[in-house]
Amino acid sequence: MDLKLFNLILYYFLKLNMKVLVSFNCWDVETQLAFYKLAAENSFYIDYINLNDSKALQGIEYRLIAKKPTMGIFMDLNCENAEELLNIASQERLFSDHFFWLIYDDMANVTYFRGLFKRQNLAVDAEITYAYLNTPEDDGNSTAIASYTLYDVYNNGYYHGGKLNMTLDREIYCNQEECYVNKYLSKLHLRNKYGNRNTLHDATLRLTVVVTKIPITSTPEQIFAFLRSVNGTNYDAIARFGFQALSILVEFLGCKTNHTFVNRWTINETHGGLIGALAIQSADLISTPFIPTAPRMEFFTIIAETSSFRSICLFRTPRNSGIQGDVFLKPFNTTVWSLFGVLLLLTAVVLWSIFRLERYRMYKRYIDYMPSLLATFLISFGSACSQGSDMVPGSIGGRMVFYTLYLLTFLMYNYYTSIVVSSLLGSPVKSDIKTMGQLADSSLEVGLEPLPFTLTYLNNSLLPEVRRFKHKIDSVPNPQAIWMPLEKGILRVRDQPGFVFGFEASTGFLLVKRYYKPYEICDLNEVLFRPEKSLYSAVHKNYSYKEITKQKVIRILETGVNLKLHRYWVQTTLECFDSNFIVEVGMEYMAPLFMLLACTYVLVLMILLCEILHKKYWTERKMRLENILFGQNWHNE
Structure with a gap:
């Protein structure tokens, strides 16, 4: 029973805030119980698997994956089936950021460990620490304190051509009660995990690039020339933007690349084309961003928002879309128009009264004939239309009424024209079609x-x-x-x-x-x-490169x-x-006016026709009466 090793295990995982632990070892029952007791005192949940029993390793990957998303794994490298466990972990990709491995080698055989892990499927996200017991020194404290050396172990991608990387981390002293850092053996502790793994210089990533505007059968040189060019921005804009942004990411990662070209984004949500290649993991990175949907999120993890997608229908306003019958009535509401009409009518009546008074009651006559009420109304209405009149009252009071009428119509006209002009200078007529x-x-x-x-x-x-x-x-x-x-x-x-x-x-x-x-x-x-x-x-x-890719993309965005x-x-x-704005007074503005003029002409012609018929009727009636009274040929005599 080695309490110093127990303290090392608990110290390591407590520093990671990890209290769910699977222990692969080949200790005897007494040692195992002692470790359980010490772990329970520190609130650990422990699952023990005997590495000397090969049957215990069958289906072990399912037991690990079914547990919590992250967990700690302790492994004794000196047990009988240790290599078999490592092979299973390599095949099932258990060397990832979901599993924090502490691998202990009591024999301190670094060469054996290095040769063993050169063939394991590690990646840049691996969380593996290799620890071994240092040779005790010849002094009085050698039995009371155990010295352990820790290595940080990872690979930039075994299947991507990466090489094993083992970096000295720190030396830890452990006694019967606790563990502490004696000294740091490198600068790993000064940076975070990916600060020490910031380049993938020995890895080759598979990139899938979409291009739709040139034949996919073109040579790679032609396709690259098109994607890297900055001319013709209306051709494959999203694809070329994505490729150039991806090229910057590749520069940041410092890796080598192998490109595959496709001519479509996808066949359906997750199959075929660019997205399908990422879904089946035949591509590590793809050139263009895409819309995350529920089926896609079963396969993918979002890194960052990098663009937007707007599909629209565009059209210019049809010239007949703004035709409205009340276009020329809009400057004033119904109440204002009604009051203005009543004022014009009252003014016409007052003018008629003044003309009548001047002709029949005053000594001096100012006009030779008496205008009708219709004539004074035409004068009043003509004033509203900025028209003058040759009939003007001669009396001072009558002229004051005339001045008042012109002042009223002048103010109304100015208000009216200013509102019409301001509306013309505002936004042009837009269509009512919005959805x-x-x-x-x-x-x-x-x-x-x-x-x-x-x-x-x-x-x-x-x-x-x-x-x-x-x-x-x-x-x-x-x-x-x-x-x-x-x-x-x-x-x-x-x-x-x-x-x-x-x-x-x-x-x-x-x-x-x-x-x-x-x-x-x-x-x-x-x-x-x-x-x-x-x-x-x-x-x-x-x-495997999810976290480092996210950090690099965010840095590029910054x-x-x-x-x-x-x-x-x-x-x-x-x-x-x-x-x-260039205001064109088209049919949407002039159509109501033309319609009004047309209706007015029709009404005038109808009234003129009625007058002609009326005149003809009374003329014929007069002739009949005269013939009855004076005979048929009286007018010839």
Whole structure:
């Protein structure tokens, strides 16, 4: 029974805050009971497995994986089946950050340990500490204190070409009561785990890169030239942005790479293409971020948000979308218009009274005839329309009424015109279509960019508005004609107001900024084709480089390099400033006026016709009466 070794085991795992422990050893029963008692005093949960019993190792990987997410494992390297346990752990990838291994070698045979672990499947996330008992010194304290040397053990990736790395860590003294650090043998304690494993210089990672705009059968040199170029930002923008960001990550990791090219993101949620390669672990890293969904999260771990995805339908406002019958009545509400009309009517009555008074009651006549009430109303209404009149009252009181009428109509006219001008200088008329449901129910012509995920979304979405939109495009005479290249669709939206084109915003907005004038951008309407999503960089859940990749990606985000690339390749908004507005008074403004004029002309013609008929009727009636009274030919005599 060795209490000093027991104290070393408990000291090591207590420093890791780890109290769930599986002990692989070949101690006798008395020693095992003594260790149990000491561990129970420190609140440890211990599971013991005898390494000299080969049957006890059968299915051991399932027993370990089924326990808590993280646990400590102590192993006595000098037991009979130690190598068999190590082989099982290597095959089942148990040397990971879920299992903290303390491997004790009583023989202190570092050469044997090194040769044994050169063939084990270790990776950069391995949590392995190798400890051995130092040769006792010839002094009086040699029996009271035991000296242990600890090594930090890892590999940058055995199956990725990495080499075993064993670094001296510290020397620990243990007595019958406690353990403590005697001295540090390296600078490992000054940095965290991945601060000591910050480069993968001897590992070769498998990268899968998606490219859709050039043939996948092109030579690697041609594909690399396309992905690294900065021209033609509307072609494969997300893929090229992701590849250039991934190239920076590879530089940070300091590893070698082996590239595989695919021409699609995925066939369904988790199979095929780029995402499928990551799901089956045939790729260590992929070039582009993607949308995390519930099926995908069963396989992947999110690293960081690195981009965004907006699929939209864009169209210019149709010229007939703003036609409203009350366009010229909007500056004032109904009450104001009613009061203004009553004032004009009262003024017309007052003017008629003044004209009558001046003609029949005053000594001096100012006009030669008496205007009718209709004539004074025309004067009053003409004043409201900024028109003058040649009939002006001669009396001082009458002229004061006239001045009051013109002042009233002048103020109303100025208020009216200022409000109309301010509305014209404001935002241009926008369409009332704001959702996919409204777009599906409209009569607007639709076109779509031929993207794989767009077709997948249309075919698989269960949203009712998407189903109606799918029926809309299927019901056209030639459904295949709606699929058109991005550049053609963007130009058609510009040249044909009312034409709707659906595309991915990050690439399409680059063409919009290139081909559209500022006032044309302000005239655009956006409808989200699908909910806006963030894109995340991710790795497989069982990926050995998960933590170091996360740290490197976060560091890249902190430097702003990723943001600079994102702003260049991925456009998320279109700028529209007040100075960009060019107000075109089109049919949406003038149609109500023309309709009003047309209705007025029709009404005037009808009244004129009625007057003609009325005149003709009374003329004929007069002729009949005269013929009855004076005979048929009296007017010829």
